[in-house]
Amino acid sequence: MKIIIIGGGLVGSLAAVFLGQKGHEVHLYEYRQDPRGTTLNEGRSINLALSMRGRTALRAVGLEKIVLQKAIPMDGRMIHKTDGTTSSITYDPVLKNCIYSVGRKHLNELLLDEAENSPNVHLHFGKKLLKVNVSSGTITLKVPDGATEEVKGDLIIGADGAHSAVRRDLMKATPVTFSQTYIDHGYLELSIPPENNHMMAPNHLHIWPRGKFMMIALPNLDGSWTVTLFMPLSSFTTLRATKDILGFFQTHFSDAVELIGADRLVRTFMANEASHLVSIKCSKYHYGSKVVIIGDAAHAMVPFFGQGMNAGFEDCTILNDLLHNHDYSVNRALELFSIKRNPDAEAICDLAMYNYIEMRDLVNRKSFIIRKTVDNMLYRIVGSKWVPLYQSVTFTNMNYNQCLKNKKRQDSVIRKASLFALAAGTVSVAVFLLPKIMTGHSPLPNDFCSAHG
Amino acid sequence: MKIIIIGGGLVGSLAAVFLGQKGHEVHLYEYRQDPRGTTLNEGRSINLALSMRGRTALRAVGLEKIVLQKAIPMDGRMIHKTDGTTSSITYDPVLKNCIYSVGRKHLNELLLDEAENSPNVHLHFGKKLLKVNVSSGTITLKVPDGATEEVKGDLIIGADGAHSAVRRDLMKATPVTFSQTYIDHGYLELSIPPENNHMMAPNHLHIWPRGKFMMIALPNLDGSWTVTLFMPLSSFTTLRATKDILGFFQTHFSDAVELIGADRLVRTFMANEASHLVSIKCSKYHYGSKVVIIGDAAHAMVPFFGQGMNAGFEDCTILNDLLHNHDYSVNRALELFSIKRNPDAEAICDLAMYNYIEMRDLVNRKSFIIRKTVDNMLYRIVGSKWVPLYQSVTFTNMNYNQCLKNKKRQDSVIRKASLFALAAGTVSVAVFLLPKIMTGHSPLPNDFCSAHG
Numbered sequence: 066m067k068i069i070i071i072g073g074g075l076v077g078s079l080a081a082v083f084l085g086q087k088g089h090e091v092h093l094y095e096y097r098q099d100p101r102g103t104t105l106n107e108g109r110s111i112n113l114a115l116s117m118r119g120r121t122a123l124r125a126v127g128l129e130k131i132v133l134q135k136a137i138p139m140d141g142r143m144i145h146k147t148d149g150t151t152s153s154i155t156y157d158p159v160l161k162n163c164i165y166s167v168g169r170k171h172l173n174e175l176l177l178d179e180a181e182n183s184p185n186v187h188l189h190f191g192k193k194l195l196k197v198n199v200s201s202g203t204i205t206l207k208v209p210d211g212a213t214e215e216v217k218g219d220l221i222i223g224a225d226g227a228h229s230a231v232r233r234d235l236m237k238a239t240p241v242t243f244s245q246t247y248i249d250h251g252y253l254e255l256s257i258p259p260e261n262n263h264m265m266a267p268n269h270l271h272i273w274p275r276g277k278f279m280m281i282a283l284p285n286l287d288g289s290w291t292v293t294l295f296m297p298l299s300s301f302t303t304l305r306a307t308k309d310i311l312g313f314f315q316t317h318f319s320d321a322v323e324l325i326g327a328d329r330l331v332r333t334f335m336a337n338e339a340s341h342l343v344s345i346k347c348s349k350y351h352y353g354s355k356v357v358i359i360g361d362a363a364h365a366m367v368p369f370f371g372q373g374m375n376a377g378f379e380d381c382t383i384l385n386d387l388l389h390n391h392d393y394s395v396n397r398a399l400e401l402f403s404i405k406r407n408p409d410a411e412a413i414c415d416l417a418m419y420n421y422i423e424m425r426d427l428v429n430r431k432s433f434i435i436r437k438t439v440d441n442m443l444y445r446i447v448g449s450k451w452v453p454l455y456q457s458v459t460f461t462n463m464n465y466n467q468c469l470k471n472k473k474r475q476d477s478v479i480r481k482a483s484l485f486a487l488a489a490g491t492v493s494v495a496v497f498l499l500p501k502i503m504t505g506h507s508p509l510p511n512d513f514c515s516a517h518g
Numbered sequence: 519m520k521i522i523i524i525g526g527g528l529v530g531s532l533a534a535v536f537l538g539q540k541g542h543e544v545h546l547y548e549y550r551q552d553p554r555g556t557t558l559n560e561g562r563s564i565n566l567a568l569s570m571r572g573r574t575a576l577r578a579v580g581l582e583k584i585v586l587q588k589a590i591p592m593d594g595r596m597i598h599k600t601d602g603t604t605s606s607i608t609y610d611p612v613l614k615n616c617i618y619s620v621g622r623k624h625l626n627e628l629l630l631d632e633a634e635n636s637p638n639v640h641l642h643f644g645k646k647l648l649k650v651n652v653s654s655g656t657i658t659l660k661v662p663d664g665a666t667e668e669v670k671g672d673l674i675i676g677a678d679g680a681h682s683a684v685r686r687d688l689m690k691a692t693p694v695t696f697s698q699t700y701i702d703h704g705y706l707e708l709s710i711p712p713e714n715n716h717m718m719a720p721n722h723l724h725i726w727p728r729g730k731f732m733m734i735a736l737p738n739l740d741g742s743w744t745v746t747l748f749m750p751l752s753s754f755t756t757l758r759a760t761k762d763i764l765g766f767f768q769t770h771f772s773d774a775v776e777l778i779g780a781d782r783l784v785r786t787f788m789a790n791e792a793s794h795l796v797s798i799k800c801s802k803y804h805y806g807s808k809v810v811i812i813g814d815a816a817h818a819m820v821p822f823f824g825q826g827m828n829a830g831f832e833d834c835t836i837l838n839d840l841l842h843n844h845d846y847s848v849n850r851a852l853e854l855f856s857i858k859r860n861p862d863a864e865a866i867c868d869l870a871m872y873n874y875i876e877m878r879d880l881v882n883r884k885s886f887i888i889r890k891t892v893d894n895m896l897y898r899i900v901g902s903k904w905v906p907l908y909q910s911v912t913f914t915n916m917n918y919n920q921c922l923k924n925k926k927r928q929d930s931v932i933r934k935a936s937l938f939a940l941a942a943g944t945v946s947v948a949v950f951l952l953p954k955i956m957t958g959h960s961p962l963p964n965d966f967c968s969a970h971g
Binding site for chain 2: 240241242243244245246247341343348
């Protein structure tokens with residue numbers, strides 16, 4: 066098959082690797098320049114958390130080991146309290162799984178290199194998609210000299226991100242139920258320089274949860290940390306002057322001022338606008354046997370479960386399996402991809418939205434620690450029958466929708482068990498007290514009894 | 519102000535009338551040809567139900583009376599049962615309000631004529647919007663000879679329908695939370711010829727509710743009726759052959775076969791595809807002081823509450839009021855339009871979706887009639903404190919969101935009252951029975967008592 070991939074980011078380049086290895090003629094078009102050999106970082110997050118679904122996809126193309134060699138394991142969350150004290154919450158005390166901090170640019174370059182290893186994969190940079198004719202499978206590109214170029218393929222894969230042009234043209238051609246939700250919160254990236262690395266507990270994802278907002282930090286290979294502040298967009302706009310920025314940080318993130326450095330903090334704050342966060346759902350990912358969208362183009366999510374890249378990589382695994390299943394025509398494979406993947410993609414979009422509340426607020430509460438303890442105890446005892454939500458999403462390949470359903474079932478069991486425990490407690494007290502009261506041998510203090518005659 | 523209106527349908531042409539009367543320089547662009555003097559009907563519904571909000575807007579520009587002269591009053595629903603019997607349910611037994619069937623083409627032409635009465639209103643047909651530059655307020659049009667034309671205005675109003683190009687460019691310029699939902703049901707328009715008019719009860723909106731699907735009919739001035747069949751798209755695809763179509767109608771709409779005529783029925787069915795139904799919500803309708811969207815462009819809804827046109831006309835009233843309120847700059851007026859109108863628009867979109875279930879199913883149940891009776895009794899007794907949902911949406915200018923809130927409150931009151939009635943009933947029975955049982959004078963049959971010793 067001649068396959069056209071639009072988008073040379075993480076998901077597009079992994080798709081090229083998958084399909085190149087299967088011997089297809091693959092043409093990947095990316096509107097940016099080749100990132101290899103540039104130092105540019107175009108406003109995308111610098112590092113990401115790689116977990117099981119991403120690893121499974123990389124393993125399938127033989128790249129898992131090489132990626133993990135340059136990844137930093139994170140076994141738990143390190144919670145920074147307002148007073149500067151910290152405490153660690155392990156991600157998976159039962160099976161000891163961890164997540165990995167990987168550099169976006171490094172991973173992208175590695176995937177592009179690997180894609181080019183197949184002689185049948187052709188990478189085209191600096192060519193921007195203008196239009197997709199979804200019924201004929203023809204794309205129109207704007208090439209660097211300003212002219213346009215038409216290319217026809219048997220299959221067009223749109224891996225062109227949240228603002229996908231492929232999706233736009235897919236939606237023009239067929240009725241698609243679609244939603245995009247901008248949340249009220251935005252984000253700004255800061256950084257801790259390598260010289261302050263010794264002040265950060267290694268092998269953790271650091272979180273400063275503050276109820277209505279939060280900050281997180283992931284480690285980089287050079288010893289630096291990428292710090293991201295998430296908060297209401299309206300709060301960002303109130304922080305314009307040096308004294309406001311420093312005042313805000315000294316109040317809420319006092320330890321971070323030293324880590325980042327006051328000067329660097331203010332400079333970054335003043336030079337950048339907060340970025341928006343969008344969640345995108347789409348009811349159907351394909352058109353006939355000609356077009357399919359994957360990754361953020363199909364299901365962009367807010368970044369709070371660390372699953373955006375992992376879900377996109379899992380799309381590649383699933384689509385590759387369906388396309389090479391001899392029971393299915395291409396048409397049927399794409400149709401099954403839409404049907405099978407949609408409930409899972411919508412589930413992880415919802416879970417990611419919910420996890421923001423957990424990360425910025427709940428993680429700080431006693432009830433969160435108690436629930437995690439109960440969950441992990443049950444996980445230890447009954448094993449795969451009680452995989453806690455975080456673990457099932459992050460450390461298994463279980464369908465996201467199944468993870469969500471299990472979580473709801475677990476919540477209901479815990480709710481009923483708590484009620485039962487409360488009732489049992491009440492009954493025990495009653496059984497203990499009543500006979501004594503009836504026989505006059507009250508276990509209650511004398512003055513209590515006497516007051517009641 | 520120089521105001522550009524995109525779209526010369528019902529809402530765009532009414533907006534032109536409003537703003538022309540205020541003395542603005544108005545340029546309206548419509549990609550179709552001038553409908554006046556053509557017989558074309560481009561796949562849009564032929565007639566619509568005009569109710570209070572639409573009348574209020576028409577009254578404000580002095581057109582209500584002339585519109586009502588060529589409108590057909592409908593006081594109630596005429597329900598057609600499967601056996602061919604019919605029964606009428608009055609819309610507003612308390613205040614005797616009715617809705618009006620109006621012809622889309624007639625109303626559109628009347629509004630265009632009225633707009634042109636202002637020397638400062640200019641209508642441009644056959645010019646298609648290609649692009650809006652929302653920050654400069656410049657539009658690019660494709661003119662009939664294929665060339666492009668640029669026009670700049672102080673304000674651009676997008677009244678260009680559910681697939682609005684103005685909205686598309688607004689969404690490119692600023693983060694907008696947006697959703698479009700295609701429902702599983704589609705529709706097909708049929709018609710009853712004037713010669714069968716005598717077989718239809720006049721002054722009613724006719725409904726054939728069938729649970730999972732339904733058919734409705736609205737009268738036209740020439741004695742014909744426009745009939746619309748709504749049902750799952752998957753069901754339409756099973757009706758391809760003459761015998762299947764006739765079999766389906768004879769089973770479910772036996773009286774309609776005679777009304778429409780078997781030949782005409784099959785012919786229309788075979789010559790047309792079912793159309794899709796979409797519901798669209800959008801979080802923000804404006805950009806700075808330059809662009810605003812109204813009508814279906816801002817809030818397309820499914821047609822089951824008969825409020826699409828009425829809500830669009832109400833947009834014109836509200837926007838006109840805000841723009842000419844001297845307390846507000848244009849920027850502020852548009853901002854207020856977004857803030858004020860969004861919850862109401864989303865409420866009517868939801869209500870319209872819900873009303874499909876009511877029309878195709880509930881309307882056929884005893885509980886529906888009982889609830890309507892209770893609602894109308896309370897309406898008669900407590901007046902404006904208990905305006906039933908249908909009445910508040912259709913016969914008042916109450917904010918849609920308030921209508922929805924009232925309905926929820928009413929449901930809750932009725933639920934509690936029913937529970938109370940049930941409890942009171944149980945208590946009465948107990949009070950009546952218990953003393954007799956205790957004293958041996960049971961009011962129960964003797965054999966019942968003897969069986970229990």
